Amino acid sequence: MxxxxxxxxxxRLRRTALRRADALVLTHLPNLLYLVGFxxxxxxxxxxxxxxxxFTHGIYRTQARQEVVGAxxxxxxxxxxxxxxxxxxxxxxxxxxxxxxxxxxxxxxxxAHILGANVELQATExxxxxxxxxxxxxxxxxxxxxxxxxxxxxEEILPLVRPGVRELDLAAExxxxxxxxxxCSQSFETIVASGxxxxxxxxxASRKRLRENELVMFDLGAILADYCSDMTRxxxxxxxxxxxxxxxxxxxxxxxxxxxxxxxxxxxxxxxxAARRVLAKRSLGRYFVHGTxxxxxxxxxxxxxxxxxxxxxxxxxNVITLEPGVYLPGVGGVRIEDVVVVRKTGAETLxxxxxxxxxx
Amino acid sequence: MxxxxxxxxxxRLRRTALRRADALVLTHLPNLLYLVGFxxxxxxxxxxxxxxxxFTHGIYRTQARQEVVGAxxxxxxxxxxxxxxxxxxxxxxxxxxxxxxxxxxxxxxxxAHILGANVELQATExxxxxxxxxxxxxxxxxxxxxxxxxxxxxEEILPLVRPGVRELDLAAExxxxxxxxxxCSQSFETIVASGxxxxxxxxxASRKRLRENELVMFDLGAILADYCSDMTRxxxxxxxxxxxxxxxxxxxxxxxxxxxxxxxxxxxxxxxxAARRVLAKRSLGRYFVHGTxxxxxxxxxxxxxxxxxxxxxxxxxNVITLEPGVYLPGVGGVRIEDVVVVRKTGAETLxxxxxxxxxx
Numbered sequence: 001m002x003x004x005x006x007x008x009x010x011x012r013l014r015r016t017a018l019r020r021a022d023a024l025v026l027t028h029l030p031n032l033l034y035l036v037g038f039x040x041x042x043x044x045x046x047x048x049x050x051x052x053x054x055f056t057h058g059i060y061r062t063q064a065r066q067e068v069v070g071a072x073x074x075x076x077x078x079x080x081x082x083x084x085x086x087x088x089x090x091x092x093x094x095x096x097x098x099x100x101x102x103x104x105x106x107x108x109x110x111x112a113h114i115l116g117a118n119v120e121l122q123a124t125e126x127x128x129x130x131x132x133x134x135x136x137x138x139x140x141x142x143x144x145x146x147x148x149x150x151x152x153x154x155e156e157i158l159p160l161v162r163p164g165v166r167e168l169d170l171a172a173e174x175x176x177x178x179x180x181x182x183x184c185s186q187s188f189e190t191i192v193a194s195g196x197x198x199x200x201x202x203x204x205a206s207r208k209r210l211r212e213n214e215l216v217m218f219d220l221g222a223i224l225a226d227y228c229s230d231m232t233r234x235x236x237x238x239x240x241x242x243x244x245x246x247x248x249x250x251x252x253x254x255x256x257x258x259x260x261x262x263x264x265x266x267x268x269x270x271x272x273x274a275a276r277r278v279l280a281k282r283s284l285g286r287y288f289v290h291g292t293x294x295x296x297x298x299x300x301x302x303x304x305x306x307x308x309x310x311x312x313x314x315x316x317x318n319v320i321t322l323e324p325g326v327y328l329p330g331v332g333g334v335r336i337e338d339v340v341v342v343r344k345t346g347a348e349t350l351x352x353x354x355x356x357x358x359x360x
Numbered sequence: 361m362x363x364x365x366x367x368x369x370x371x372r373l374r375r376t377a378l379r380r381a382d383a384l385v386l387t388h389l390p391n392l393l394y395l396v397g398f399x400x401x402x403x404x405x406x407x408x409x410x411x412x413x414x415f416t417h418g419i420y421r422t423q424a425r426q427e428v429v430g431a432x433x434x435x436x437x438x439x440x441x442x443x444x445x446x447x448x449x450x451x452x453x454x455x456x457x458x459x460x461x462x463x464x465x466x467x468x469x470x471x472a473h474i475l476g477a478n479v480e481l482q483a484t485e486x487x488x489x490x491x492x493x494x495x496x497x498x499x500x501x502x503x504x505x506x507x508x509x510x511x512x513x514x515e516e517i518l519p520l521v522r523p524g525v526r527e528l529d530l531a532a533e534x535x536x537x538x539x540x541x542x543x544c545s546q547s548f549e550t551i552v553a554s555g556x557x558x559x560x561x562x563x564x565a566s567r568k569r570l571r572e573n574e575l576v577m578f579d580l581g582a583i584l585a586d587y588c589s590d591m592t593r594x595x596x597x598x599x600x601x602x603x604x605x606x607x608x609x610x611x612x613x614x615x616x617x618x619x620x621x622x623x624x625x626x627x628x629x630x631x632x633x634a635a636r637r638v639l640a641k642r643s644l645g646r647y648f649v650h651g652t653x654x655x656x657x658x659x660x661x662x663x664x665x666x667x668x669x670x671x672x673x674x675x676x677x678n679v680i681t682l683e684p685g686v687y688l689p690g691v692g693g694v695r696i697e698d699v700v701v702v703r704k705t706g707a708e709t710l711x712x713x714x715x716x717x718x719x720x
Contacts, residue, residue, distance in 0.1 A: 039564075040562060041562065057649075057650075058649040058650070059561045059562065059649050059650045060561075060562070061649065061689070062559060062560055062687070062689045062690075063560050063562065063563075077668075078667070078669065098465070100464065100465045100466035100469065101464050101465075101466045102464065103464065103465045104460065104461050104462065104463065104464060104465065105458070105460045105461075105463045105464065105465055105467070105468035105483065106460035106461045106483065106485070107465070108465035108468065109460065109483065123465065123466065123469065125466070168539055168542075168544070169539070169540070171539065172535075172536050172539030172540060173536075175532075175535060175536070175539075176532050176533075176535070176536040179528055179529070179531065179532030179535075180529070180532060182528075182567075184528070184549075184564065184565070185549055189544075189545055199422060200422055200423050201419045201420075202400060202401065202419065202420070202423065203423075204399075204544065205544070207542075289417075289418040289419050289421065290417075290418070290419045307438070308437075309438065327422070329421070329422045330422075
């Protein structure tokens with residue numbers, strides 16, 4: 001990320017988060033990457049009106065110097081939270097905000113103890129996560145590249161998808177090719193779930209071998225230039241029976257219906273309801289056991305969430321998945337998932353593949 | 361894991377954790393795998409003297425039925441914590457213990473709110489993690505198999521390690537072969553760090569190409585049958601200069617010194633001190649910027665920790681890494697890491713490779 005973008009993000013955060021608090025203690029690593037560029041696994045960022053200090057362990061001394069932009073770096077022994085808390089206590093803040101969803105209860109008690117009883121602790125709910133939910137053009141370009149890489153890998157491995165192959169071998173091949181094409185890693189453990197296993201929404205690849213006349217669900221994503229992709233396609237090995245075609249068509253229509261509703265200003269729950277309605281009409285509603293989508297960015301699951309009770313309203317620049325699914329326990333499942341950008345007038349699909357059933 | 365081991369673990373936990381509390385609320389996923397066998401990504405286990413109930417989201421209905429042993433399964437809408445808390449509130453407990461290190465502050469506040477002001481919440485520090493730190497024979501056999509797989513992959517890729525190859529391509533090859541040999545995934549993002557990048561203790565593989573006369577650090581681990589491995593070897597491309605040999609020898613001796621001290625009953629900090637002393641004597645102490653090791657098991661980093669201030673005392677059945685390192689910023693680094701089992705009389709090394717410097 002360029003050196004100008006990060007300080008602008010910090011400035012935006014300062015304007016909102018320090019309105020009612022004297023300091024903000026940030027502990028969620030993807031948020032630290034977003035704000036100051038740090039990619040390591042241990043760090044705390046403390047933001048006050050006059051300071052921005054990044055605390056990390058000595059193991060990251062060199063890496064922090066190379067990566068961190070817009071914050072002073074302090075190296076502490078061991079866990080950085082107590083060191084950050086002690087530094088902040090000396091500034092005598094009255095109100096300190098912290099990331100309630102991203103700090104452990106033990107960390108919270110430690111922070112409270114070091115700051116003392118006179119400091120009011122304010123739980124912020126996803127304050128940086130909400131900023132991150134709206135992507136700029138550079139971020140959208142990165143997610144698009146990550147999505148395109150994933151689609152390319154999926155097309156490359158299709159010739160390998162045949163009876164006798166193990167799910168795990170296909171997952172290994174997918175993850176290998178992602179890296180060959182420049183991804184630093186997969187964005188989650190690749191799902192390859194065949195036959196009855198495709199009815200497990202999170203059916204991680206197993207030793208099971210593919211068989212003829214089975215559904216095979218692929219859910220894959222890469223991390224490219226820090227940004228995640230997420231894509232699901234379900235294929236059939238052989239000539240699909242009418243029941244499979246009926247379910248597949250229902251999921252395909254649910255995805256189209258959800259996409260139809262997406263645009264800036266719409267409640268996330270309405271998008272979910274649109275997909276759910278299509279499946280309910282075909283008596284498949286009770287087999288759709290998860291939300292319709294989620295934000296994608298530096299993390300594979302981020303704001304906004306698109307579920308039945310999601311309070312969010314979509315904003316232009318949100319990048320979200322749409323991924324309805326139907327899972328018949330013991331039989332099999334179908335899920336189709338695209339990534340789309342929320343625009344003022346509708347959804348722009350980033351996934352460069354059609355949703356038609358692929359039969360192999 | 362067999363159907364008898366899990367209930368025995370639950371029984372052991374009940375005996376200790378429910379001595380001073382009426383209920384225990386468990387939220388750390390590896391602990392749920394350890395206790396009831398669940399491998400999904402959303403669940404809460406509530407243990408009382410008379411009940412053991414596992415709460416999860418509808419997305420895991422089928423998977424939970426297949427995996428969970430020794431607990432009643434309840435499916436809840438959305439996040440399982442509020443549902444679990446409400447169920448527990450109806451049992452009218454007076455003292456409820458929770459995993460302070462593995463529950464978010466937001467989750468803690470939610471639990472406290474639902475249980476009400478009359479319930480005393482007790483922070484447990486790593487109570488299940490402490491049980492997990494002592495491995496049984498089956499667990500040690502699994503870790504051994506995982507370590508052996510990792511060593512085999514390292515030996516297989518050595519012929520590919522030559523000038524011109526990108527770090528990322530080697531990492532991709534390593535992770536691919538792990539899966540070919542039966543691993544379900546890597547236990548962390550594979551580190552391949554060459555030249556000056558080897559001075560980054562966590563130098564994740566980059567696009568950098570290997571060059572002649574460089575150090576190359578490999579830190580790799582697999583997950584096989586749920587158990588992690590962890591291994592570091594540092595190689596040299598060419599004929600190493602005296603300075604590299606001196607540093608390498610110091611790290612090798614530090615590892616041997618640490619191993620010499622390991623046995624049941626010894627303080628973890630003494631093992632760390634033994635490695636540190638060797639490096640300090642050779643004026644390299646300030647370049648050893650992390651602890652000497654950590655437990656390995658269902659997680660890649662678990663109890664006990666072996667650092668300067670670690671309070672733990674080693675127990676027979678602990679499985680730990682020993683991984684001293686020296687990192688010269690801008691120049692390069694050396695780390696050597698083995699996995700050993702703590703026995704009554706000493707350390708049993710699981711890593712089936714010597715620690716001599718490999719020159720390619």
